[in-house]
Amino acid sequence: MTTPIGGKLTNALLYLDGVSVTFDGFKALNSLSLSIDQNEMRAIIGPNGAGKTTMMDVITGKTRPNVGTAVFEGDKDLTRLDEASIAELGIGRKFQTPTVFEMHTVEDNILLALKTDRRPFPVLFSKRTAQERERVDALLERVRLTGSRHRKAGELSHGQKQWLEIGMLLAQEPKLLLVDEPAAGMTDQETADTADLLREIAKTASVVVVEHDMVFVRDLGVKVTCLHEGSVLAEGSLDAVSSNERVIEVYLGR
Numbered sequence: 001m002t003t004p005i006g007g008k009l010t011n012a013l014l015y016l017d018g019v020s021v022t023f024d025g026f027k028a029l030n031s032l033s034l035s036i037d038q039n040e041m042r043a044i045i046g047p048n049g050a051g052k053t054t055m056m057d058v059i060t061g062k063t064r065p066n067v068g069t070a071v072f073e074g075d076k077d078l079t080r081l082d083e084a085s086i087a088e089l090g091i092g093r094k095f096q097t098p099t100v101f102e103m104h105t106v107e108d109n110i111l112l113a114l115k116t117d118r119r120p121f122p123v124l125f126s127k128r129t130a131q132e133r134e135r136v137d138a139l140l141e142r143v144r145l146t147g148s149r150h151r152k153a154g155e156l157s158h159g160q161k162q163w164l165e166i167g168m169l170l171a172q173e174p175k176l177l178l179v180d181e182p183a184a185g186m187t188d189q190e191t192a193d194t195a196d197l198l199r200e201i202a203k204t205a206s207v208v209v210v211e212h213d214m215v216f217v218r219d220l221g222v223k224v225t226c227l228h229e230g231s232v233l234a235e236g237s238l239d240a241v242s243s244n245e246r247v248i249e250v251y252l253g254r
């Protein structure tokens with residue numbers, strides 16, 4: 001463990017140390033240690049079953065580690081908080097499949113996600129404040145959906161639905177955004193736009209992206225962590241990680 005800094009365990013935004021999760025005797029995470037800085041974007045790669053999803057589950061409180069440290073902002077023990085409290089701290093998670101309100105318009109989806117009274121009736125039928133309108137406009141612009149604001153979310157392309165859901169998560173003003181395989185099923189153009197979008201988001205929040213698409217990971221241009229059998233196999237630039245013999249052996253292939 002590091003020395004406490006001003007009463008905090010670490011200056012990192014997210015700090016995992018020695019985290020293990022065992023399912024029926026099988027170690028899905030095996031003494032995993034990982035640290036994400038403020039405004040850092042990190043790409044997580046690794047073969048199927050490496051523990052990527054389980055790691056996200058630990059961070060969001062869905063799964064409790066058997067042992068280990070998981071701390072947010074230096075002093076918030078994620079292993080003692082439930083999922084709702086962790087979301088409230090500012091940790092947002094984007095699952096692989098987009099979940100938007102298909103029958104509502106794009107802008108109403110964003111409005112529903114704003115950090116205000118989120119019950120559908122007051123949100124959709126009460127008068128919107130000028131401030132809310134401004135926030136919705138800014139979020140739509142950010143996720144490249146201004147031109148589609150009046151369309152039903154169900155009519156959007158797969159890539160646009162992913163952006164809409166990212167916009168809904170941004171409406172919650174996360175400090176850390178966890179994103180699971182955002183490029184899966186996207187066109188090349190959508191994939192490139194998504195890399196741009198995530199880089200923009202990383203100017204104001206930290207982002208952890210789990211991804212198998214190496215072209216996309218290269219485009220992100222960030223530090224990469226390769227997981228294998230529940231712990232970190234290699235970490236560094238994509239060039240360094242992808243030329244690591246063990247990474248080639250267990251993941252990238254020859």
Ligand SMILES: Nc1ncnc2c1ncn2[C@@H]1O[C@H](COP(=O)(O)OP(=O)(O)OP(=O)(O)O)[C@@H](O)[C@H]1O
Nearest residue numbers: 023024027028046047048049050051052053054055
């Ligand atoms: N609830 C569970 N019960 C039993 N085993 C589980 C459970 N969740 C995950 N596992 C096992 O733990 C290991 C790690 O799984 P995990 O889903 O975290 O890997 P992953 O890196 O996300 O893989 P993928 O790339 O396929 O999504 C796998 O072998 C998986 O079968």
